[in-house]
Amino acid sequence: MIDLNILRKQPELVRKAVQAKKFTCDVDAIIALDEKRRKIFTSTQEARSRQKAANSEMAGLPKGSPEFLEKIKQMKQLSIEVRKLQKQQQEVGEEWENQLLTIPNIPHESVPEGDDEKDNQVIGAWGDPEEVSPHAVPHYDLPLFQKYVDLAGGGKVTGAGFPFFIGPMARLVRALIRFFLEEAAAAGYEEIIPPLLVNAASATATGQLPDKEGQMYEIPDSGFYLIPTAEVPVTNLYRDAVFEIGDLPKLSVACTPCFRREAGSYGKEVRGLNRVHQFDKVELVKWVLPEGSYDELESLREDSERLLHKLELPYRRLLMCTGEIGFPHAKQYDLEVWSGGQKRWLEVSSCSNFTDFQARRANIRFRGPDGKLHFVHTLNASALALPRTLAAILENNVQDDGRIRLPDALTPFYGEEYLA
RNA sequence: GGAAGGGUGGCAGAGUGGUCGAAUGCGCUGGUCUUGAAAACCAGAGUGCCCGAAAGGGUACCGGGGGUUCGAAUCCCCCCCCUUCCGCCA
Numbered sequence: 480m481i482d483l484n485i486l487r488k489q490p491e492l493v494r495k496a497v498q499a500k501k502f503t504c505d506v507d508a509i510i511a512l513d514e515k516r517r518k519i520f521t522s523t524q525e526a527r528s529r530q531k532a533a534n535s536e537m538a539g540l541p542k543g544s545p546e547f548l549e550k551i552k553q554m555k556q557l558s559i560e561v562r563k564l565q566k567q568q569q570e571v572g573e574e575w576e577n578q579l580l581t582i583p584n585i586p587h588e589s590v591p592e593g594d595d596e597k598d599n600q601v602i603g604a605w606g607d608p609e610e611v612s613p614h615a616v617p618h619y620d621l622p623l624f625q626k627y628v629d630l631a632g633g634g635k636v637t638g639a640g641f642p643f644f645i646g647p648m649a650r651l652v653r654a655l656i657r658f659f660l661e662e663a664a665a666a667g668y669e670e671i672i673p674p675l676l677v678n679a680a681s682a683t684a685t686g687q688l689p690d691k692e693g694q695m696y697e698i699p700d701s702g703f704y705l706i707p708t709a710e711v712p713v714t715n716l717y718r719d720a721v722f723e724i725g726d727l728p729k730l731s732v733a734c735t736p737c738f739r740r741e742a743g744s745y746g747k748e749v750r751g752l753n754r755v756h757q758f759d760k761v762e763l764v765k766w767v768l769p770e771g772s773y774d775e776l777e778s779l780r781e782d783s784e785r786l787l788h789k790l791e792l793p794y795r796r797l798l799m800c801t802g803e804i805g806f807p808h809a810k811q812y813d814l815e816v817w818s819g820g821q822k823r824w825l826e827v828s829s830c831s832n833f834t835d836f837q838a839r840r841a842n843i844r845f846r847g848p849d850g851k852l853h854f855v856h857t858l859n860a861s862a863l864a865l866p867r868t869l870a871a872i873l874e875n876n877v878q879d880d881g882r883i884r885l886p887d888a889l890t891p892f893y894g895e896e897y898l899a
Numbered sequence: 900g901g902a903a904g905g906g907u908g909g910c911a912g913a914g915u916g917g918u919c920g921a922a923u924g925c926g927c928u929g930g931u932c933u934u935g936a937a938a939a940c941c942a943g944a945g946u947g948c949c950c951g952a953a954a955g956g957g958u959a960c961c962g963g964g965g966g967u968u969c970g971a972a973u974c975c976c977c978c979c980c981c982u983u984c985c986g987c988c989a
Contacts, residue, residue, distance in 0.1 A: 520949055524958045531958090534970050538917045547969095554969035850928095852946080 593800025
């Protein structure tokens with residue numbers, strides 16, 4: 480939710496943000512609606528005030544007395560007027576709220592202007608793509624992959640994009656999850672296992688609704704949505720909560736399956752594990768004081784990058800441009816891992832600061848030193864998405880003899896040096 | 900899924916149609932007293948929105964939504980949640 484003060488006093492900032500982010504919403508119409516709403520609220524309040532004053536008078540009159548009956552007669556007209564105004568107030572209020580929900584968050588000044596992915600800036604890299612295995616092939620062409628990841632089986636049981644991981648591959652996924660969770664715990668994140676279905680209020684608070692409705696799977700007749708990321712239930716756990724200053728920053732980690740419709744994808748983009756409809760992801764979520772939120776974003780990103788160091792996966796760091804960052808985002812980094820077999824970069828993490836945008840929608844506040852309530856800032860990062868990380872590990876570690884040697888960091892979790 | 904009971908301010912807990920934003924107690928904040936603390940006493944204190952430079956004023960909020968009424972925390976309807984019992988179940 481946009482800060483009303485900004486909308487009212489600096490509408491040009493909002494117009495600019497909408498344009499830069501490639502969203503369509505009529506800011507000026509919303510401002511006009513805001514003024515209309517205030518007028519109606521004021522007249523409703525005024526009428527209610529008169530009604531309440533009369534009620535107090537009537538409380539002092541003997542019931543059934545002529546004055547009392549006369550007063551009732553007088554009050555009937557006012558009562559009708561109050562109802563009419565309240566109805567209007569409700570209608571305009573709902574419309575106002577719906578419209579406000581269509582305004583995206585304002586990008587941070589450090590976010591580059593841009594239309595699409597070509598305008599994202601590569602601002603860092605680690606590792607050397609040239610040094611990955613000379614035997615690397617696309618993961619979907621590896622014999623071990625074909626044997627232990629059953630894409631056709633998923634197609635039969637559910638549909639395309641719902642892979643089975645079998646035997647050593649299932650064990651490797653589990654090893655990765657455990658590795659990610661242990662690393663997060665060591666970095667101070669508290670583990671949470673959340674519900675995988677959320678209601679509309681939760682999806683609205685984090686910004687999936689109404690903007691990205693088509694990207695979530697909906698459960699008919701229940702009003703529930705399958706979560707597209709753990710961010711949704713985890714952030715919403717503290718909906719309507721008030722933190723004490725000492726509780727912040729609060730750090731949580733959750734591993735969940737994520738469900739995404741991803742309509743319109745095709746070709747090599749979706750081959751193998753490149754893009755699937757259900758995948759596991761370990762997600763880091765932070766609730767922080769507003770002042771330090773951009774520093775918190777850097778440390779959050781480092782928490783994700785550390786995993787890639789330990790997995791010995793070359794990656795690059797992207798600063799996403801205004802046209803590419805999401806609806807509720809103020810600033811976003813993507814981490815892309817080098818896929819030695821496909822010779823391309825695969826996004827495995829997205830690290831974002833939502834500033835107070837989600838906190839306003841979700842009403843997540845803290846009591847400041849001034850004793851007043853303020854909105855927290857929320858941030859999150861993938862650490863990490865499993866399928867693409869797995870793909871890169873498989874591709875980049877093919878040995879001379881064709882076997883796949885796992886990174887040392889995984890040995891304690893997988894139990895063996897080589898896959899299978 | 901069935902039955903019964905319940906959801907009121909930070910907590911506990913009154914309030915069953917009118918001056919109730921709501922008694923009382925605990926907790927909290929400030930003050931008096933005290934060398935200090937405790938106790939006692941006094942005072943204060945919710946959140947959103949609207950008007951206002953501010954002081955302040957107004958309004959809404961008693962789980963959520965609708966209804967009855969001149970007037971609803973209080974009466975009626977629907978929904979949600981909690982507790983207990985029964986059924987079913989990993």
